[in-house]
Amino acid sequence: MAEFMELEGQDGVRMAWNVIPGTKQEASNCVVPVSAVYTPIKPFPNMPVLPYAPLRCRNCRSVLNPFSIVDFAAKIWICPFCFQRNHFPPHYASISDENLPAELFPQYTTIEYQSPGEASSIPPVFMFVVDTSIIEEEMAFLKSALSQAIGLLPDNSLVGLITFGTLVHVHELGFNTIPKTYVFKGSKDVSKEQLLEQMNFFLIKPKPPTGVIAGARDGLSSESIARFLLPASDCEFALNSILEELQKDPWPTPVDQRASRCTGTALSIAASLLGACVPGSGARILAFIGGPSTEGPGAIVSKNLSEPIRSHKDLDKDSAPHYHKAVKFYEALAKQLVHQGHVLDLFACALDQVGVAELKVAVERTGGLVVLAESFGHSVFKDSLRRVFRPEDKDLGLSSNGIFEINCSKDIKVQGILGPCASLEKKGPLCSDTIVGQGSTSAWKMCGLDQATSLCLIFEIVKKEIPDATLQSSNNQFYFQFLTYYQHRTGEMRLRVTSLSRRWVAGPGSIQDLIAGFDQEAAAVVMARLVSFKMEIEAEFDPIRWLDKALIHMCSRFGDYQKDSPSSFSLSPRFSIFPQFMFHLRRSQFVQVFNNSPDETAYFRMILNRENVANSVVMIQPSLISYSFQSAPEPALLDVAAIAADRILLLDSYFTIVIFHGSTIAQWRKAGYHNQPEHQAFAQLLQAPRDDADAIIKERFPVPRLVICDQHGSQARFLLAKLNPSSTYNSDSHHPGGDIIFTDDVSFEVFLDHLQRLAVQ
Structure with a gap:
């Protein structure tokens, strides 16, 4: 993989095929599409920034x-x-x-241009939208996290505040004699015109008879904008005093009903207010939601507790009464936000579902951040929120107002992008008729993007066949150029240009070249994004069958074997880990939705759709490290055989980090041996995985959940669920001191046997 990592270190690109199949037929035989995972504003220490x-x-x-x-x-x-x-x-x-x-x-295949004198005059804007229909304890956690966040805001940034429960309250921060709010009914959608009218935007300057009303340039007086959006340095006191007095929603909730919560109306008002005051600027709506939306547009469930919240089964059977209506509402909201250039960030903290599955479209198309936790008091939420505003912890490099364009050789077309962006509907000769994700365009809007945001581009090869003459010609290169125009967090506009060239091959004898250029990690990530996408848009889609068919086709095309002889089957090292990735992908949370709520599944897929190859591979196939007295920390196979009584295991599955103590280690720890001076080595052994886990947590956003557990303990399931079940309750061999898994899933060995049998047919 080293050479592919090197290419990524130079251009931020990983391609599944680094030698490209040259014709349409060859490309379809390759199963994994010609594709690239590109990180548009990945930081490069020695990349030149040109001042012209x-x-x-x-x-x-x-x-x-x-x-x-x-x-x-x-x-x-x-x-x-x-x-x-x-x-x-x-x-x-x-x-x-x-x-x-x-x-x-x-x-310098990747380079940046900084246009002189093009800095945006509007500072960053943060609109806090806060749910108050939560219990007192959660309210206290949320208030403390928010006041911390407000203290970390850049002084020049503009801040607004909206709170909601049964009603929506828009706080007028510029009126500092007494707290003043505008109240809207939660069950009714408010149009932008009604909003401006009711909030007295036309008191100072009458409403112009024609034209759009948006921003100071378009006829809104800056005084009326400053009532709701104030520089952080001017309104910190006002904001903190509002937060101190903030109570949970005062409307009584009957015992047999859910609290009334109008999430959709609140977000719609926030979007319209920002659209009127600061259109086209890098504004972010930060939504803090603590429960399901039950009122107004975008509701996901009725107030009656007798109606359960939709499950995956309900969605499959199309028996979730509110789902399609809510998705339609959030699609319209996404369109409005993309048009305004604004971002929706979602912090969903509740034991129950809040509607992430419905909100997904608005967060993903605007390039927003998403964090899902059990409570506003959980470190996953608190630490993630701090990272949004504190670059010294982990610099997210939040940028805004991006436009991403692509250019490529004439024999290649673009089917679309899977990732956080929205199509700008720029049609042209580059667009393929087949659409995947955000397609039929060669330009995309990225309202929000950060240093880790990665897009997955899916290409189509259109050349029908290769005439003999061109086989000898020297020009067998395909060219790609990615252009990202974005507002750097310093406020200036930058243009990042990445130009790539890849060799294409066709005809007999090209298989060895294709194998040499195959990047199995990138291919696994592309397949994971594709299968998640298909599961969402295709009814009756069978993901396991689709993945298995793809893998069998690849192995029979690129494997070495004699026909009908499974024992003769072998794969080149370039392909050897790919079946393992597919085995873990089939068992991953992206494909297996049983045991996860629609919200959790949507959350996992949103993160998969925005992360780079290295991080996505950890989500598909977690990494396992073993610590023992016998040896230095070393990687272990992701297999139940790795468990031993005298070992500590550290599992990193991206969303969760598990430190697992074998039974003997756990007994020693409970006996307190690590506190005795003569057992210094034991104390160090216990500390090593903690230090490694902290180092991983420091690098991640959202912050992963840390689980510390013991063999045979209730939390050990977090580790066991990810391991290859090579020894189960019905297999013959068991390792002394090891563990068994109670499952009917097949093990990797059985999976590989079946694969070899089918591939050689």
Whole structure:
């Protein structure tokens, strides 16, 4: 994998196929689509930032790059995408072989342009939308977390506050003599015009007879905007005093009913208010939700406790009465937010579901962050919230207002993107007729993006067949260019350009080249995103069957074997871990929805859809490290055989980190041996996994849940569920001091046997 990691370290790109099948037929035989996982604003320490505007091709608008052919004498460059000849402008007059501009250096395939004088005048905007229909204890946790967050806000950022329960309260922070709020009915959707009218936006300046009303430029007086959005330094006192006095929703809830909570109306009002005051700026709505929405548009369940909250079964059988209506409402909200350039971040903290499955579309299309925890007092929530505002803990590098565009050689088309973005519907010759995710466009809006945000691009090869003459020709390269135009957190606009070239092969003898360029980690991640996407949009889709068929096809195409002889089957090292990834993907939380609520499944998939390859691989196949007196910490096989009485195991499954003590270790710990000076080594053994877990937690967002458990304890299930069940209650061999798993799942060995049998047919 080292060479693929190196490419990622240079350009932030991992491709499933680094040597590309050259024709449509070859590509479909390869099963895993030609695809790339790209992290648009991944930080690179030595990437040049150029202080001038980029040079673009007059025909296809691609940017001058190291793959352009340059004629120094005639001062002309030829675009590698459309072969257009372009003249260099006068300020490139001194260009020569010895005197190249940075964008033509072969090592600078990724480069950034910083346009002078284009900094945005609007500071970052944070609109807090806070649920008050929660119990007193949760209220206290939430208030303390919010006042901490408000203390960490940048001084120049603008802040607004909306609280909601049965009614929606919009707080006027600029009115500092007494607290003043505007109240809206939770069961009714409020249009932007009604909102402005009722909140007295036209007292100072009358409403203009025509034109849009949005922002100070468009006819809203800045005084009326400043009533609801104030710089953090001016309103910290007002905000904290409102938070101190904030009570749980005062409306009584009958015993047989759920609390009334109008999440949809509150978010809709927040979006309309930001759309009126600061359109086109990098504003974020931070929604803190502590229970299911039961009132108004976007409700996920009725108030009657006799009606259960929808489960996966209900969604499959189409018997969730509120689901489609709520999704439709949030799709409209997503469209409005994308149009305004604003982000929705979701902090959902409740033991029950809050409606993440319905809200998913609005969070994902705007590139928002999502955190799911059991309580507002849980470290998963508190530490994650702190990281949003404290760059020294973990710099998320939150940026906004991104537009992502793509250019590629004419034999390639784009089917779409799986990831946090929204289509800008820029149709053209690059768009494929097959749509995957956000498709039929070559430009996407990314309202919010950070240093880890990763997009999965799915391509289609359109060449039908290769004429003999071109096989000998030297031009067997495909070119790709990714352009990301975004607002850096310093406020200035930047353009990141990544240009790539990959060799294509076709015809007999190309299989060895394809194998050499196969990145099994990237391929597993692409398959995981694809299977999650298909499970959501295709009725009657059978994910296990689809994954198995794909794997059997790949093994029979790329494996080495004699027909009908399973024992002769072998895979090249480039492919050898791929079946293992597929085995764990079939058992993962992305495919197995049993035991998870629709909210949890939506949450896992949202994180999978925005993370880079290395992190996504840990979600598919967790890593396991073993600690013992006999040896230094070492990676262990993800198998029940790894459990031993005298070992400590550290499991990292991305969302949860488990420290698992074998039974002997647990007994010694309970006896307090680690506190005795002569058992120093034991104390160090106990501490080592804690230190490693802390290091992992420091690097993650959202912060993972830490589970510390003992063999045979109730929490040991967090580890056992992820292990390969090689010894179960009905198998013959058991390891002394080890463990068995009570499951009817097949083990990896059985899975591999079946795979070999089917592949060689």
